[in-house]
Amino acid sequence: MKAGIIGLPSVGKTTIFNVLMQGKAAAGPHAGRRLEPNVGIVKVPDARLDFLSSKFNPEKTTHATVEFVDVQGLVRGKGQDMALAPVRTVDALAHVVRAFQDESVPHSEGSVDPDRDKRNLDYELMLADIASIEKRMERLGKDLKKVKSAPLEKEFAYLQRAKAWLESEKPLREMEVGEDGKKLVKGFAFLSEKPMIYVENIGEDQLDRLRHPDAHTTLRPNTEQTIICGKLEAEMAELPDEELKTFLADYGLAQAGAERLIRTTYRLLGLISFFTVGEEECRAWTITRGTNAQNAAGVIHTDLADHFIRAEVCHYEDITRHGSMQALKEKGLLRLEGKEYPVKDGDILTIRHSG
Ligand SMILES: Nc1nc2c(ncn2[C@@H]2O[C@H](COP(=O)(O)OP(=O)(O)OP(=O)(O)O)[C@@H](O)[C@H]2O)c(=O)[nH]1
Numbered sequence: 001m002k003a004g005i006i007g008l009p010s011v012g013k014t015t016i017f018n019v020l021m022q023g024k025a026a027a028g029p030h031a032g033r034r035l036e037p038n039v040g041i042v043k044v045p046d047a048r049l050d051f052l053s054s055k056f057n058p059e060k061t062t063h064a065t066v067e068f069v070d071v072q073g074l075v076r077g078k079g080q081d082m083a084l085a086p087v088r089t090v091d092a093l094a095h096v097v098r099a100f101q102d103e104s105v106p107h108s109e110g111s112v113d114p115d116r117d118k119r120n121l122d123y124e125l126m127l128a129d130i131a132s133i134e135k136r137m138e139r140l141g142k143d144l145k146k147v148k149s150a151p152l153e154k155e156f157a158y159l160q161r162a163k164a165w166l167e168s169e170k171p172l173r174e175m176e177v178g179e180d181g182k183k184l185v186k187g188f189a190f191l192s193e194k195p196m197i198y199v200e201n202i203g204e205d206q207l208d209r210l211r212h213p214d215a216h217t218t219l220r221p222n223t224e225q226t227i228i229c230g231k232l233e234a235e236m237a238e239l240p241d242e243e244l245k246t247f248l249a250d251y252g253l254a255q256a257g258a259e260r261l262i263r264t265t266y267r268l269l270g271l272i273s274f275f276t277v278g279e280e281e282c283r284a285w286t287i288t289r290g291t292n293a294q295n296a297a298g299v300i301h302t303d304l305a306d307h308f309i310r311a312e313v314c315h316y317e318d319i320t321r322h323g324s325m326q327a328l329k330e331k332g333l334l335r336l337e338g339k340e341y342p343v344k345d346g347d348i349l350t351i352r353h354s355g
């Protein structure tokens with residue numbers, strides 16, 4: 001799972017990236033234009049895994065992770081290919097939008113207007129997609145004059161449709177493509193097709209909004225929204241855990257913004273976690289909702305999928321209620337499930353295999 005952090009210049013992308021990395025992975029914010037993107041991996045906070053770990057006392061606890069890529073600010077109207085190249089391969093985009101007022105930080109658009117900036121940057125992504133489509137269509141058009149080919153014709157028709165869609169000022173993430181189309185789309189790595197999280201970077205005078213972080217106007221398809229106060233979070237990232245909790249409580253907050261952003265990314269992508277537990281390791285694994293037991297086993301190791309027999313399944317909630325695997329076994333709460341069982345968020349799996 002990989003997410004790209006994009007936005008206009010000096011909106012707080014690197015500040016938020018550093019918060020996500022808890023100040024460990026990257027140096028300070030970009031001074032001016034830096035071409036190299038910042039890349040870092042964060043643990044997905046999960047109180048359930050922490051609890052399991054406290055029960056099983058394993059040698060190792062391994063959280064699910066998300067990789068974030070922080071690119072330089074996008075300048076509107078300029079060819080964005082270079083700046084956007086590092087985020088072509090991500091699964092989701094996080095667009096950091098400036099909502100904080102600060103005279104000492106210049107705003108590339110002259111004034112603070114989050115809705116305008118959201119629209120404009122979406123528009124830039126759409127323009128970049130139109131440019132890639134036109135290039136591809138030109139080449140395809142030439143090829144199609146030489147040879148007749150059903151797959152190429154299908155691709156051409158799809159591109160025509162996508163282009164018309166974009167020209168009606170709608171991003172590709174809102175276009176229905178069907179299962180066939182999804183494969184085609186993947187190859188193109190279109191930017192406006194990627195699920196999008198709008199991250200409003202608010203000022204310390206707007207902290208009231210954090211009390212209702214999910215309050216928002218209607219969201220467009222395949223988008224999410226979250227709020228973060230980059231500056232405050234940067235200060236919080238320096239605090240040890242206990243102090244952080246007190247700090248959050250003082251502000252009436254249950255969760256740090258970084259944690260919310262990671263969770264929102266998860267939700268947007270339809271991702272869930274299942275666990276494996278034991279004395280050696282307690283671990284969270286990431287799958288998309290609906291993944292069956294055999295494919296989930298494959299996430300752990302391909303051999304486990306190839307030699308899959310059954311999955312022994314219980315749920316995290318069962319452990320909190322009954323205390324231990326042994327107790328679950330005695331109560332008959334450990335089920336055996338077959339290949340097709342759709343794994344649920346919070347399931348604890350033990351894969352039985354013949355390998
Ligand atoms: N007042 C205030 N300043 C902030 C906030 N977030 C970031 N800044 C400041 O804004 C400036 C730019 O922050 P960065 O995080 O480097 O912004 P960026 O989006 O990565 O910038 P580029 O990579 O150059 O496009 C820095 O001086 C930050 O201290 C915030 O929430 N409030």
Ligand SMILES: [Mg+2]
Nearest residue numbers: 013014029030
């Ligand atoms: Mg930056």
